[in-house]
Amino acid sequence: MNDFIIMLGRAGVYAPVALGAIGSIIGCATAGQAAIGAMLDTESGYGRYVGISAMPSSQIIYGIVVMFTLNQPMTVENATGAFGIGILSGLALLLSAAYQGKCCASAIQAAKAKPEIFGLALAPAAIVEGFAVFAFIFALVLSAGA
């Protein structure tokens, strides 16, 4: 039983990276495809579109930092905490990256039609990023006591 609990703890350590990576893959792919489509319809601003499509990559970075924080000698006492923090923060990072990708795709489409709203169109993506930062920060805070 103890081995199983420790195994869960180890899974929790790697979960933020794996789940964050999956989210970043989905988000960057969605926004990247929108950027490619926008390039077909515009004559300039390609760099901006590609730049926006990279926004959901931050979640994997948060995941890596959480993983390093959780990566401590695993015992039965701290394994459950590592598992809970790792899995739940990873899920939050996954979903935030996937949905941020959709926000970025919409921002690209809107900015293509109205370049003057470029900054404002990024606000929803930035708000979603804010929630990912909340999940990241509090994962760090809690993992200090896990």
Add this chain to the structure above:
Amino acid sequence: MDEPRYVTLMSSLPYHGRLFGARQTPLSRFQLDKRLAWLEPEHADTLSRIEHVLRWRRIALGESDAGFLDRADTLVASLTIPLLAEVVRTRLEARTLIAALRKRKAGQSAPGPGERWGYGRWTNVIARHWSDTDFGVQRVFPWVLEADRRLREGDALGVDRLFMEYAWQELGRLGAGHYFDFEAVAIYVLRWDLIDRWTHYDAESARDRIVSLADASLGDYQEMYA
């Protein structure tokens, strides 16, 4: 669920702006068809069949009302995406109302029971309330009185404008929440059709249309005075 190819497709389509502010379509039909080559084959077929029913230019001049209604029934029954079935139904019901207004203005009496003269849920209501100005459907089509007034004043273009505005708004309402999927593509193409129709309202095309209608109705007799 958004399909990856439709994210690219939707982003490659230019913003269509407002219906009545447009002087031309946001992109040519040739360019639009090139982009639509990204559609899944079954989606391309669905969209083509929808356009064949909803786009005036795709409707054969000699097609009977019954033939058209059969085609519309077959199309709606075959659509597996409820939103698109609702799009077709809504448009054809509004057209039925316009047809009723024109028939009444022409002095025709109410359609008899069982007569197939229109499409949708309101044909019986309209027939029952033939003598009412709003056909008893003002709650569903708030613009019916305005359309009737414009028709009585001989403002056929104004009636069409009213109808197209309604169709445009309905597409916006039904398409809400769809951004990067097939439904969004279909809504875009149907809005493109509306812009295309509006921007082709000019004397030249009207003259050509009248000539083609006259030729079609004369049939074999058109050689008589040649």
